[in-house]
Amino acid sequence: MKVIYILWLRQIKRYWRSKSRIIGSLMQPLLFLVAFSFGFGPVFEKAGGENYIEFLTPGIIGMSILFTSIFSGIDLIWDKQFGFIKETFVAPVSRYKIILGRILGGATTSSFQGFLVFLVSLLFGFKITKFTSLILGFVFMFLIAFVFASLGTVIASILDDMQGFQLIMSFLVMPTLLFSGAIFPLNNLPEFLKFITQFNPLSYGVDGLRWALISNSYFGGMFDLFVLFSVSLLFVVIATYIFSIIEVK
């Protein structure tokens, strides 16, 4: 427990000390909020949709968590390049603790980032009615963050260089975002796209957030929870397996 805690704390300290990173990763979601809510909002509402900012906010929160959490895997690549990985790998601790400390750290900072976006969205007129929905919202924010922080860590554990990581990310992140229902609703999509979105963990994350924050769900909140939990577990198991066999050259 202490090992997981100290490695978690390390991630938090590193995050908190780079204020530019915090502000920087707030800019993109802000831009999306402005552009989409003013650009698409009127069209969406004219077409018979409800309040667009209400629909969009959970999506943008999901997006910002997706970006920051999956890129938290990059910390692992830094650790490989700066050698800190060796310090943890020669220590007498199980590899799953090293993994969990890392992923929990990345998930905490990313869900905090999501919380910041939530605060900003209040300025754009987003409203929540119940305190419980806020708590439930946090749960989903953290789960989304956990799923993608573990995915980022899995990918980073098999790669050694920054460029490779960035490349894979750029292939992965945009489709994950676009086919998740974060920006537009899933119900009117053609069948084959609907089919694809079912395999996207972010679909369940964003849906769960909508369920929690605006009581509107496509898959059903409990099912979202179940999927996110299972995927988290799967990724942690994969990451632990990879960590247990990799050699440090």
Place this chain on the structure above:
Amino acid sequence: MFIIEVKNLVKKFKIKNGEFIAVNNASFYVKKGEIFAFLGTNGAGKTTIIKIITTLLHPTSGEVKLNGFDVVLSPNEARKSFGIVFQDPSLDYKLTAYENMEIHGVLYNLPKDLLKKRIEELLKFVELWDRKDDFVKNFSVGMKRRLEIARGLLHHPKILFLDEPTLGLDPQTRNHIWSYIKDLNIKEEITVFFTTHYIEEAEKVANKVAIIDKGQIIVLDSPQNILEKTNTNSLEEAFIKLTGHSIREERGDSLDKVILRSRFGRS
């Protein structure tokens, strides 16, 4: 009685066309309390062997025991017995010196009070106590190395591995570091296992020397005996006589080559 036992160790790396044998059937034993120097050119297999002994790489075949524990079968027990200072730094630059020490202490499960006491003691020992709250990224090469040494000692290891501990340091700092290490060897009875390019350092501090060439141990004895056997006046001469080349001959680190190959698929 032997704290490090290496028996018929082989390590092969897969490369594009075939295999590269980095360690070729090496065997050696280190007694408790010895200062053991491991000499060889770049690419001779020193770092690979250290990485296998310290559980970072898996042996292709052979047996390695640390403090009686097999490094493959019970890695965590083996890991408790040693501290290591790597050739390349392994500190977290975004944390302070103190925080780096603290993480290490928790990883090795030191109780809180003892950890505090021990960090203070060691940071004073390597003369970094007044810089304890500075970020490591602002440290010089020598300071980082000293911090790594302090960190490697935090959990009272029985064996201290030092891979090129004085590489890239000025003579004054080098002397400093060696006097720390000799001190430790005497006071805390730590077994010291080190590699170096500075053959005169090995001659001065080590009581056992192993010379490795092309992945094989070609001699293992006390410096005096090696000089007598080869009928030479210095280890440097003995090294040339035994291996046919000088220790500073650069052949490129074998591991570097493997990494480059796996990264670029050629070269």
